[in-house]
Amino acid sequence: MRHGMFARKAGLLAGLLAIGLAVWLILGAAPAHTGEQPIYIVLEPEKAEKIEAPMVKGTESEEVCSAGGYIEIPLQQPRGTDKVNGKAIIPFEIKTPGKYFLHARCWWYDGCGNSFGITIDKGDKATLTGSTEKRWRWEKLGDDPILLLAGKHVLVISNSEDGARLDQVLITNDLSYIPQGIE
Numbered sequence: 001m002r003h004g005m006f007a008r009k010a011g012l013l014a015g016l017l018a019i020g021l022a023v024w025l026i027l028g029a030a031p032a033h034t035g036e037q038p039i040y041i042v043l044e045p046e047k048a049e050k051i052e053a054p055m056v057k058g059t060e061s062e063e064v065c066s067a068g069g070y071i072e073i074p075l076q077q078p079r080g081t082d083k084v085n086g087k088a089i090i091p092f093e094i095k096t097p098g099k100y101f102l103h104a105r106c107w108w109y110d111g112c113g114n115s116f117g118i119t120i121d122k123g124d125k126a127t128l129t130g131s132t133e134k135r136w137r138w139e140k141l142g143d144d145p146i147l148l149l150a151g152k153h154v155l156v157i158s159n160s161e162d163g164a165r166l167d168q169v170l171i172t173n174d175l176s177y178i179p180q181g182i183e
């Protein structure tokens with residue numbers, strides 16, 4: 001009887017040791033953390049290489065908008081008559097390849113003026129949108145991060161709806177980061 005209990009305890013102990021060893025092996029096999037600082041690339045769309053009509057630059061105080069400016073699709077009469085033309089072309093560079101999220105500080109006029117098209121390089125156009133109107137706030141593009149290789153890239157912010165404004169873009173590999181105010 002005592003011998004049987006001892007065997008069961010020894011078996012339990014061996015099992016725990018095996019689990020511990022497996023966890024240690026899994027953790028040990030995971031890529032070592034490089035200790036590199038996360039990357040935060042901040043872009044001012046109003047300083048874009050090119051801004052094409054009907055997209056225009058707007059001005060604000062630096063307390064409200066970074067660098068005192070933003071881009072905007074001004075309201076059209078009637079609304080939504082030009083969803084085709086108008087874009088800002090913004091080159092940027094990635095030195096550390098990997099997965100990045102794109103955040104944009106936006107101001108939406110209403111539920112029909114709350115989106116921009118976003119294209120990186122030759123990728124598909126994605127839609128940046130949100131629901132909070134007439135207030136500057138950060139919107140994240142998509143639920144999945146974008147894979148960016150090292151080198152030069154081109155961000156295109158394009159007309160999707162009139163009444164939409166965009167102050168600042170943040171591209172970061174800090175995937176849990178949530179920007180709050182002006183970056």
Ligand SMILES: [Ca+2]
Nearest residue numbers: 066069070167
């Ligand atoms: Ca700005």
